[in-house]
Structure formats: C-alpha cells, structure tokens
Amino acid sequence: MIRLGVNVDHVATIRQARGGREPDPVTAAHEAELGGADQITVHLREDRRHIQDRDLRLLRQTVQTPLNLELAVSADVIAIALDVRPDQVTLVPERREEVTTEGGLDVVGGLAAVRAATARFAAAGVAVSLFIDPEPAQVEAARESGATHVELHTGQFALARGAGDVAHEVERLRRAGARAHELGLHLALGHGLDYRNVVLVRDLPHVAEMNIGHSIVSRAVYVGLREAVREMKRLLV
Numbered sequence: 356m357i358r359l360g361v362n363v364d365h366v367a368t369i370r371q372a373r374g375g376r377e378p379d380p381v382t383a384a385h386e387a388e389l390g391g392a393d394q395i396t397v398h399l400r401e402d403r404r405h406i407q408d409r410d411l412r413l414l415r416q417t418v419q420t421p422l423n424l425e426l427a428v429s430a431d432v433i434a435i436a437l438d439v440r441p442d443q444v445t446l447v448p449e450r451r452e453e454v455t456t457e458g459g460l461d462v463v464g465g466l467a468a469v470r471a472a473t474a475r476f477a478a479a480g481v482a483v484s485l486f487i488d489p490e491p492a493q494v495e496a497a498r499e500s501g502a503t504h505v506e507l508h509t510g511q512f513a514l515a516r517g518a519g520d521v522a523h524e525v526e527r528l529r530r531a532g533a534r535a536h537e538l539g540l541h542l543a544l545g546h547g548l549d550y551r552n553v554v555l556v557r558d559l560p561h562v563a564e565m566n567i568g569h570s571i572v573s574r575a576v577y578v579g580l581r582e583a584v585r586e587m588k589r590l591l592v
C-alpha cells in the first residue's frame with residue numbers, strides 16, 4: 356500500500372490571509388492523521404508565506420506519524436531543520452516569485468551543495484529525500500549525493516492534457532522510478548496530484564509514498580479534512 360503524506364501548508368495559507376490564529380495547521384495535521392494520513396508534510400519557505408517556525412516546532416511535538424519537512428538548500432532553514440529534527444527532510448528548489456514549487460531540484464547542477472546538506476542531515480539521523488524532475492540523470496545524481504529517497508515531481512504529469520501527453524508523462528515517471536529502484540532509492544511522487552489523476556500513477560512500480568496537499572485541503576472545504584484524507588487513502592489501496 357502506498358503511504359500518504361498530507362501536506363498541510365495550504366491550511367496555513369488560509370490563516371496567513373488574515374494573520375490570525377485560524378485555521379491552525381497543527382490541528383489540521385491531527386485531523387489528517389485521524390483520517391489515515393501516514394505522514395505529515397510541511398514546507399518551511401524562506402519567505403514564511405504559510406508555515407511558520409512555531410508551526411514546525413509544535414508539529415514536531417504533536418504529530419504521531421513521521422514528519423517530513425520540505426526546505427531549500429539554504430543555510431538558515433537547514434539550521435532550523437537540524438534543530439527541530441523532523442523524521443525526514445525533502446530538499447526542494449525555491450524561488451520567491453513562484454506560486455508553488457515549479458520544478459525539481461537541479462541535483463546534477465548543484466551536486467556539491469546537495470551532498471554537503473545531505474551529509475549534515477544523515478549525521479543527525481534525518482532521512483533525506485530530493486524532490487527532482489523525473490529524469491534519469493537527476494535520479495543518478497541523487498544517488499551520488501548520498502540521499503536515500505527521491506520524490507519525483509508530478510507537476511508536468513498533472514498539467515498534461517490529452518491521452519498522448521498524459522501517457523508520455525506517465526512513461527517519464529515510470530522510467531525515472533525504475534532507475535531510482537535500481538539504485539536502491541526509496542520512491543515517492545508529489546505535486547499536483549488529485550482525486551482524478553492519482554489513479555493514473557498509483558500503479559506505477561516501486562512507488563512507496565505520495566505527498567498531496569492542495570487537492571485534499573480543497574476538498575476539505577466541503578467534506579472536512581478527515582473525510583478528504585480518507586477518500587484519498589481509499590484511492591491508494
């Protein structure tokens with residue numbers, strides 16, 4: 356069965372819209388777990404546009420499932436992550452002007468920095484995943500960096516329209532996933548997955564985990580977060 360990581364950043368985005376106390380992503384994480392989430396994922400962005408340091412520290416104390424922290428390869432957030440010690444970190448690229456994480460981390464181009472960050476987390480007992488485009492060269496560089504996990508960026512797949520383009524993107528994910536498996540890397544998928552498109556990638560070989568946020572939080576507006584997570588879990592069995 357594929358493990359479902361629920362990304363609760365979007366709950367914090369609603370809170371930040373008014374700068375108040377609700378809705379609280381810490382409460383949301385608890386609700387997600389009650390709905391069957393296998394992991395809680397948050398992204399501490401350098402601009403703090405949604406998740407705040409306070410959220411991360413409280414989540415570390417309250418989450419019952421593994422806590423997966425997404426962060427850029429950047430000294431200040433790395434220092435916070437080493438202090439908080441989530442169960443896993445996922446290194447992602449970050450640009451301030453982007454609406455969301457737009458592409459994968461360029462591990463080929465930035466191997467030295469990724470390797471150095473990975474070594475620091477490994478020494479602290481924190482598993483390292485790299486969020487990369489589904490390209491064999493990026494998978495191979497991920498292996499060279501010392502990371503033990505990769506999360507393939509499904510954004511292009513999610514944007515594909517028409518049977519041919521969708522099949523092409525699924526094939527890219529299959530190939531990159533097969534390479535990751537050959538190299539002994541744990542395989543996850545994430546970004547832009549929803550209740551309709553997830554069924555097209557759930558049967559890809561070796562996928563152990565998916566991290567899904569926006570579609571679950573969107574559905575939660577209508578059915579509640581616990582139920583929205585339950586419905587996604589049902590699609591992953």
Ligand code: PXP
Pocket residue numbers: 362364398425445447455456486506544545546547548566567568569570
């Ligand atoms: N995985 C990673 C690495 C991400 O950066 C994000 C977005 O924060 C997600 C998964 C979840 O994407 P979405 O909100 O589109 O489901």
